[in-house]
Amino acid sequence: MKWIRWIKTIISLALLIYLVEYFGMYGVWGFITFIIIIAAIRIMTKWSEFVLAMKHIETNLFGKPLDKVYWKDKELRNTKIKVKWRKKQ
Numbered sequence: 001m002k003w004i005r006w007i008k009t010i011i012s013l014a015l016l017i018y019l020v021e022y023f024g025m026y027g028v029w030g031f032i033t034f035i036i037i038i039a040a041i042r043i044m045t046k047w048s049e050f051v052l053a054m055k056h057i058e059t060n061l062f063g064k065p066l067d068k069v070y071w072k073d074k075e076l077r078n079t080k081i082k083v084k085w086r087k088k089q
Helices: 002-022 024-045 047-062 068-072
Strands: none
Touching: 002 024, 024 047
């Protein structure tokens, strides 16, 4: 199954090179701008899904979403995030 991964990688790189060439003189900057515009359009058209995803991320980090209700009750005043690094094996 490793060869399927290699084929996907080669196709992805070929597509990336084609898109950079497609943008002509703008090159990589045109490609990055294109990706940012597509992401912005997707966020604007599906705002409720974006908000739901952000609340899910906040719940994973802080234990509850960062709504104004919790800030008024001062429940999230001294919230800290711990980042755990994996040991190299």
